[in-house]
Amino acid sequence: MDDYQSTVIKILLVGAQKSGKTKLVSTYQNLEYTEYIQTIGVDFCIKTLQLKINSKRFTTKLQIWDTAGQERFQTITVSYFRGASAAIILFNMNDADSFISCEKYLKQVKQQCSNEPKILLLGNSFSKERQVSTDEAVYFAEQHNLMYAELTDHNYDNINKIFTRIATSVLNTQLEAEQAQQNK
Known part of the structure; x- marks a missing residue:
């Protein structure tokens, strides 16, 4: 039986x-989300996953940092970007301005993270009145080499899949780097 490797x-x-950042984290933690609570600065949670990639098994602790979206907290939140292996850029599909701001957040992530994080663009929908089409979002993701996913109130069971997907992507990159190092 293979031993589990521990990763963060x-x-x-x-x-x-x-x-929808706070709602995403709350739902992923299996907490009941009842109302919108403004994040002040940064909130934080840990979730542990068991993953198998190729023949290796991993016990992976996800440190999930929920940053405030308000402009006035930007100077606080960017200090938490260092050391991030991944980022999820969320936008509200019912708010075109939140989609337009993704360009700014993508630039921030790329500038402030100390390595090249895996990035997933995530469209969130809270009603049926969409202002951003799937095609627009997919095009943006493809142009910037990002993974893409969508969530609605009707498919929030996909949250586990989203976090597993991004964690697997990070681990695959780490395994490829290890393999390349061994081949030198």
Whole structure:
């Protein structure tokens, strides 16, 4: 039987105010989410996953950092970007301005993270009145070489899949780097 390797993956959640960052974390932690609570600065949680990639088994602790979307907290939140292995940039599909702001958040992640994080663009929908189409979001993700996913109130069971996907992507990159180092 293979031994489990222990890993830690730091994931940032960034995006405009009311894009669904806190709701995403609350739901992923299996907490009941009842109302919108404004994040002041940064909130933090840990979730442990058991993953198998190729023949290796991992016990992976996800450190999930929920950053505030308000402009006035930007100077506080960017200090938490260092050491992030991944980022999820959220936007509200019912708010075109939150989608437009993704460019700014992508630039921030790329400038402030000390390595090249895996980035997933996540469209959140809270009603059926969409202002951003899937095609627009997919095009943006493809242009910037990002993973893409969507969540609605009707498919929040996909949250586990999203976090597993981003963690697997980070671990695959780490395994490829280890393999390349061994081949030298």
